[in-house]
Amino acid sequence: xxxxxxxxxxxxxDRAEFVESGTTLLHALRDTMGDISPKxxxxxxxxxxxxxxxxxxxxxxxxxxxxxxxxxxIETTAGLGRDGVLYPVQxxxxxxxxxxxxxxxxxxxxxxxxxxxxxPNPTREDVIEAISGNIxxxxxxxxxxxxxxxxxxxxSQNAG
Amino acid sequence: MELRKxxxxxxxxxxxxxxxxxxxxxxxxxxxxxxxVYFADRTFPDLxxxxxxxxPHHHANIRSIDTSEAEKxxxxxxxxxxxxxxxxxxxxxxxxxxxxxxxxxxxxxKVSWKGEAVVAVVATSERAAQEAAAKVKVDYEVLPAVFxxxxxxxxxxxxxxEHHPGNYYHYDSGDHRKVRFGDIEAGFAxxxxxxxxxxxxxxxxxAPTETTGCIxxxxxxxxxxxxxxxxxxxxxxDNASIILQMPGHKLxxxxxxxGGGFGGKVDxxxxxxxxxxxxxxxxxxxxxxxxxxEMQISxxxxxxxxxxxxxxxxxxxxxxxxxxxxxxxxxxxxxSPYGAQKGAAHYPGPYTVPNVWIDTYCVYTNRTPSxxxxxxxxTIADFAxxxxxxxxxxxxxxxxxxxxxxxAYRDGDMKAHRQPTEGAALIECMQEAARVSNWPVAQKYLDxxxxxxxx
Ligand code: FES
Ligand code: FES
Numbered sequence: 066x067x068x069x070x071x072x073x074x075x076x077x078x079d080r081a082e083f084v085e086s087g088t089t090l091l092h093a094l095r096d097t098m099g100d101i102s103p104k105x106x107x108x109x110x111x112x113x114x115x116x117x118x119x120x121x122x123x124x125x126x127x128x129x130x131x132x133x134x135x136x137x138x139i140e141t142t143a144g145l146g147r148d149g150v151l152y153p154v155q156x157x158x159x160x161x162x163x164x165x166x167x168x169x170x171x172x173x174x175x176x177x178x179x180x181x182x183x184x185p186n187p188t189r190e191d192v193i194e195a196i197s198g199n200i201x202x203x204x205x206x207x208x209x210x211x212x213x214x215x216x217x218x219x220x221s222q223n224a225g
Numbered sequence: 226m227e228l229r230k231x232x233x234x235x236x237x238x239x240x241x242x243x244x245x246x247x248x249x250x251x252x253x254x255x256x257x258x259x260x261x262v263y264f265a266d267r268t269f270p271d272l273x274x275x276x277x278x279x280x281p282h283h284h285a286n287i288r289s290i291d292t293s294e295a296e297k298x299x300x301x302x303x304x305x306x307x308x309x310x311x312x313x314x315x316x317x318x319x320x321x322x323x324x325x326x327x328x329x330x331x332x333x334x335k336v337s338w339k340g341e342a343v344v345a346v347v348a349t350s351e352r353a354a355q356e357a358a359a360k361v362k363v364d365y366e367v368l369p370a371v372f373x374x375x376x377x378x379x380x381x382x383x384x385x386x387e388h389h390p391g392n393y394y395h396y397d398s399g400d401h402r403k404v405r406f407g408d409i410e411a412g413f414a415x416x417x418x419x420x421x422x423x424x425x426x427x428x429x430x431x432a433p434t435e436t437t438g439c440i441x442x443x444x445x446x447x448x449x450x451x452x453x454x455x456x457x458x459x460x461x462x463d464n465a466s467i468i469l470q471m472p473g474h475k476l477x478x479x480x481x482x483x484g485g486g487f488g489g490k491v492d493x494x495x496x497x498x499x500x501x502x503x504x505x506x507x508x509x510x511x512x513x514x515x516x517x518x519e520m521q522i523s524x525x526x527x528x529x530x531x532x533x534x535x536x537x538x539x540x541x542x543x544x545x546x547x548x549x550x551x552x553x554x555x556x557x558x559x560x561s562p563y564g565a566q567k568g569a570a571h572y573p574g575p576y577t578v579p580n581v582w583i584d585t586y587c588v589y590t591n592r593t594p595s596x597x598x599x600x601x602x603x604t605i606a607d608f609a610x611x612x613x614x615x616x617x618x619x620x621x622x623x624x625x626x627x628x629x630x631x632x633a634y635r636d637g638d639m640k641a642h643r644q645p646t647e648g649a650a651l652i653e654c655m656q657e658a659a660r661v662s663n664w665p666v667a668q669k670y671l672d673x674x675x676x677x678x679x680x
Contacts, residue, residue: 101266102259104484106434107516114434142259155257159249167256168434168484174257202434202485 073137075100076144084131090124091115093131094141102143102171106200113199116172116179117141123179125198142171145178153216153223154178161212165203172199177213187217252482261482263435264452269442269509273302275502276354277512278344278361279522280336283372283591284383285365287334287343294360295346300353303506304361305345307333310501311470316558317493317596320463327388328557328594330468330498336365337385337556338591340522342494347502347510370591374530374551377590385556385589394554394562394587402569404583406641412545412580416536418620419545423532424609428525428553431598435484437523438513439496441503449500450477454484457491464493465500476500488597489523492559524596527561528553529568531609536580537617541631548572550585550606555594562587564595564602571603573641574610575651576632577678581641626659630670635678649675 068083075098084093091108094100094117106114108127115126118140145152151159154177164170173196180187180195187195192213193206201209255261292304307313307329314326332343344361348354371383377392385392393400413419439453455461458480466473483490499512514523529552536545550568554561565587572583598604618628633651640646652675659666673679 095266096268099268101262104263104435105265106436106484109516111516112434142257146258151257158257159253162247162250164250164253164256166434166483166485167252167261168263170256171259174259200434202432202487 069132071131071135073134073139075139076141086132088131089127090117090119090129090131090134090139091126094126094139100141100143102141104168104171106168111200112169112172113176113196114169114172116175116199118175118179118182121179121182123176140175140178142174145174152178153219154181154213157212157216157219158209161208161215163204163208163212169199169201169203173201173209177216180213181217181220185217186221187214189214255482263482263484264440264454264479265435265438265511265513267440267452269440271508272440273347273349273502273506273508273510274351274354275345275347275499275510275512276351276358277342277518278346278358278363280332280339280341280343280363280365282336282365282367283339284368284370284385285336286368287332287336288364288366290344290364291362292344294362295344295357298348298353298357298360300349301346301357302349302508303347303502304357305331305347305498305502305505306343307331309505310468310498312468315464315468315493317460317464317491318558318560318563319467320460323558323562325388327386328559338593340593341556342498345498345502347506372590372592374528374553374586374588374590377588378551378586383591385591389558389589392589394558394565394589396562396566401584401586402566403585404569404572404581404641406582406643407580409545409547409580409582413534413536413547415538416544417539418617419534419536420613420617420620421532421534422613422616423530424605424612425530426528426605426608428528428593428595429598430520430525431485431487431489431523432520433483433485433487433489436514436516436519437490437495438511439499440509440511441496441499442509443503443507444477447471447504448475448477449503450479451496451500452479453496454486455480455490455493455496456483456486456488457493460491461493461496465497468497469500469504487599488526488601491597492524494523522593524555524559524594526598526601526604527555527564527595528592529605531606533572533609533613535613535617537621539621541618541621541623541628543576543578543617543632545580545582546573546578547582548584550583552585552587552602553592553595554587554589555592556589557594558587559594559596560601561595564597567602568606570642571606572610574607574614575634575649576629577634577638577646578632578641583641624666626655626664627666627670630655630666630673633675635675638678651675
């Protein structure tokens with residue numbers, strides 16, 4: 066199959082790779098670019114485990130072709146909370162016992178980040194809506210919703 | 226959260242200084258940063274992908290299998306059939322003396338459920354493996370199938386599995402597990418009321434977010450490392466060793482973080498065939514269920530049918546309990562004989578009943594083999610028992626919680642399995658539940674204790 070070059074910014078770093086035409090962003094990130102933080106739970110757009118942020122918008126990387134991301138800025142959970150300081154959503158999930166097996170967690174983190182980037186002070190309904198495409202089979206959604214709200218509060222405290 | 230430290234204070238050796246406090250999970254920092262490594266997060270050069278050809282029929286004889294077109298498909302490295310598997314018939318619990326071996330790794334003569342594995346195709350990409358799998362030709366002679374436990378037990382019913390005549394699992398106690406205690410006839414004879422109800426449940430899929438799978442890497446010297454998300458590492462090692470006829474020291478199982486399981490990952494299905502594929506190709510092999518396979522092929526919680534007949538007195542005392550339970554194993558045993566057996570032990574419930582009669586059956590049907598899921602064998606039993614308790618309370622016009630206080634087992638009570646009750650705290654739990662839920666119960670129930678049975 067034909068290989069095509071793609072260039073994009075991954076978590077702030079310029080990356081250029083050759084991928085097989087038709088490769089999903091999920092496979093390109095995981096198999097070619099060594100970023101294992103997005104997970105594949107269904108590969109059909111229903112579980113949200115593969116969620117990443119592309120040019121500021123939440124996207125399912127299993128339904129996104131790598132070649133369609135030419136020139137884009139891509140954010141994944143692996144790029145958050147560098148230098149040992151966790152991003153507030155990560156901190157809140159850790160503190161709030163909002164992760165169990167952890168398989169959904171990177172996708173949840175990105176869904177929450179996409180929300181907070183656009184809506185810094187979300188309502189509970191906003192949070193529910195924002196993570197509604199992300200399935201968690203272990204934790205139950207309450208601790209996750211509470212963690213996202215806690216992260217929003219800590220963000221606004223930091224800002225204020 | 227308030228913690229009652231007064232209960233059983235003299236029996237406890239600790240001061241409970243851990244309970245009630247939050248401790249971070251040791252794996253949570255990895256989860257939130259995306260650094261936790263699941264089995265599929267490892268990449269290997271020259272990785273091959275295994276896809277299974279599965280039966281489209283619930284029950285059929287296999288007349289012939291033609292893999293020639295699949296073998297010619299671009300990217301295909303190897304096609305595996307039953308004759309490639311050194312010991313093709315197995316059963317997971319053989320390691321704890323639950324036999325006979327009753328399930329094929331790859332079907333050769335017959336399939337007994339829709340989705341049963343028949344041929345494994347190993348190719349350089351998932352897509353090539355998928356396309357080639359579609360080219361395997363299996364000629365089936367479709368047979369009648371049975372999907373209901375009671376129909377399966379009728380004389381002359383379709384025989385699901387040649388190893389289980391009559392579609393029963395045969396325990397050392399016969400075709401069922403039983404508990405006999407007291408005199409059930411006398412119990413019913415003295416009862417003011419008798420209530421018989423039938424409860425049934427459907428199979429439930431565990432649906433973990435991470436699908437079942439493994440990646441096997443050959444390490445040279447005929448040794449293999451298998452990275453797997455099994456929930457049952459030693460079953461996996463030992464069964465793989467039996468199926469592959471390889472000593473365990475050649476097989477290095479690497480487990481670790483499991484992306485959800487809920488019992489759905491205790492069967493040994495993917496690892497042996499993936500190891501065999503790695504052995505025969507000399508290359509690393511990945512066998513990961515698609516989401517569709519996870520939902521349709523992985524073993525669910527068993528469907529159950531439970532018939533409960535209780536004798537109760539006007540004053541609330543349960544005097545007789547007769548239970549017949551049927552566990553739908555599907556086509557093969559896996560963990561179901563054990564689940565049905567657990568049910569037998571569980572059906573008296575946490576109650577003291579002087580006359581008990583219990584039979585539980587593990588039954589074969591042409592449904593997806595069922596297996597472990599969170600408290601399998603007892604979860605549906607509890608659903609049935611507690612619904613029955615509510616119905617009994619209603620029947621005699623008693624508050625359902627007060628009814629349970631009367632029948633709850635206390636220390637020193639003889640259980641139906643002839644094991645005296647020790648360390649029961651049921652009364653105290655119910656008292657606390659009544660308090661926190663503001664469920665009013667008469668003072669005499671709040672004065673009860675699990676330590677003694679009041680006169
Ligand atoms: S893997 Fe993309 S939504 Fe499930
Ligand atoms: S923690 Fe397991 S799926 Fe969410």
